[in-house]
Amino acid sequence: MKSLRARSMWMGSLSLSLTLLAAACTSGSGEAAGSRAGEISSCRSLDSTLEWYGDNRQELDQLIARAGECGGGGDVADGAPLALFDWDNTVVKNDVGYATAYWMIKNDKVLQPPDRDWTATNRNMTAQAASALAAACGGEVEPGQPLPTGSDLDCADEILAVLDGETTAGEPAFAGYDHRRNDPSYAWFAQLMGGHSVQDITDFARAARAENLAAPEGAEQTVGTHQVDASVRYYPQMVDLIDTLRANGFDVRIISASTEQVVRVWAQELGFEPDRVMGVRPLVDNGIITRHLVGCGDVPDGDDGVVPYVDGKRCQVNQVVFGVTGADAFAALPSEERQVFAAGDTGTDVTFLSDATGARLVLNRNNPELMCNAYDNSDGKWLINPMFLQPKAQASQPYPCSSTAFVDAAGTKGPVHRVDGSVIEDQVDSVY
Secondary structure (H helix, E strand, C coil): CCCHHHHHHHHHCHHHHHHHHHHCCCCCCCCCCCCCCCCCCCCCCCCCCCCCCCCHHHHHHHHHHHHCCCCCCCCHHHCCCEEEECCECCCEECCHHHHHHHHHHHCCCCECCHHHCHHHHCCCECHHHHHHHHHHHCCCCCCCCECCCCCCHHHHHHHHHHHCCECCCCCECECCCCCCCCCHHHHHHHHCCCCCEHHHHHHHHHHHHHHHHHCCCCCEEEECCEEEECCCEECHHHHHHHHHHHHCCCEEEEEEEEEHHHHHHHHHHHCCCHHHEEEECEEEECCEEEEEECCECCECCCCCCCCCCCHHHHHHHHHHCCCCCHHHHHCCCCHHHCCCEEEECCHHHHHHHHHCCCEEEEEECCCHHHHHHHHHCCCCCEEEEECCCCCCCCCCCCECCCCCCEECCCCCEECCECCCCCECCCECCCCC
C-alpha cells in the first residue's frame, strides 16, 4: 500500500490537476469534464431515469466528474479517491443483520452458550439480561447445542428483546461501554453466531437473503411472538451510484455495523470483493467463529470494546484502508488523506460521513444527531435524500440539536457542536 505521506502528496496536488485528470473523460470538445459547474463525466454519469430528491443527482454527478478519472478498478493504494457506503438502510432497504438473526432464530441456529452462561456471549451484558435469557431459554440444552428457538417462543422473544437493548421486562441488557465506539447489540449479532463455522454463517446469510428477496416488498414475518420485517431490497439508485463511482475510478467500499461475513454475502451481488467490505469482525479460530471480536486502534483483539459504530467506523476505515494503527486510528486524518464521498442513514454513520471531504449523502431516517449535522450543512457538503422505498414521514418536531441530540461516550445526552465548537441550532425536518 502507498504510504500515507505519498498518498497525501497525491491528494494535495489533486486540486491543481483536476482538469488534467478529467480530460481523459471528455470526448470531442477537449475541455475537461467537470471543470465547469454543471458538467458531468462522459465515461459514466448517474441514470437520469432514477428518481432523486431535488438536485442531488446533479450534485453527485458533478462531484464524480471533479474527483474521478475514467476507468474502473480504482484503489486508494494507487491514489484513487475513496467512496464509503454504510450498508443497512443505505444501500438496501431494511437490515441484513436482523434478517440473518431472524432466520437463525426461526431455524434453531442459536447455540447454548458455554456453561449455559449468557454473560459469556458479551462482556457488557447485564446480570439482568443474562438471568432473563437463562430463564427463558432453559437449561435442558447442552452447551454448544442448538436452542429450539423456532418453537420456544419465550426464548425467541427474550433474544429479540436483548438484540434491541432491553430484556422483555424492560431492564437494560448492556452496560459499561463507550457509546461513541460500541453498541453491544451490534456486537451481540456477531457473538450469537459463536460456535458456527464461517461457512455455516455464509450459508445462513445466503438462505436469509433468498427468503428476503423472494418475499413481497414490505412483507412481515412472525419470529417468536413478534411481527418483524421479512423483505430486503437493493435501492436501484444506490446500485447505480456505486457502479458510476467505480466507472470513474473510485475505490468503493462498505463500512457496516452488521457482521462482516453477512454483509459480504449481500455485497457480492454488487461486485464487491471480500476485502472491500468492512463490518463487525468476530475472531475466528480454526474456521470457527468465537464470541469475541477483532479489535481496532488501541483496543486489542478479544477486548470487544469497539465495533464499527460512530467513532468505531472511523477507526476501522483508518486502520483497514489507510493502515493507521494505535490510538491515532480514532482521530480524523488530514483532509487530503480522507474519503472523498460517504453515504449513510443514521447516527451510527455520523463520524465517517463527517470525515468525507467532497460530499456526504444522508438517507433521512430521522436520526437527530445525523440530521442536525446534515441540515446545518455548515460547509455545504451535505446532501439529504428521503429513503427511496417507504420514506419516513416528516419529523413532527424540530430535531433537538441545541439540547439532547448528541450522546457522549458515557451515554449522556447534550447539544450537537460544529467543528468550530459552536452549538447547532434546532433544525426543522424539511426533506421527507
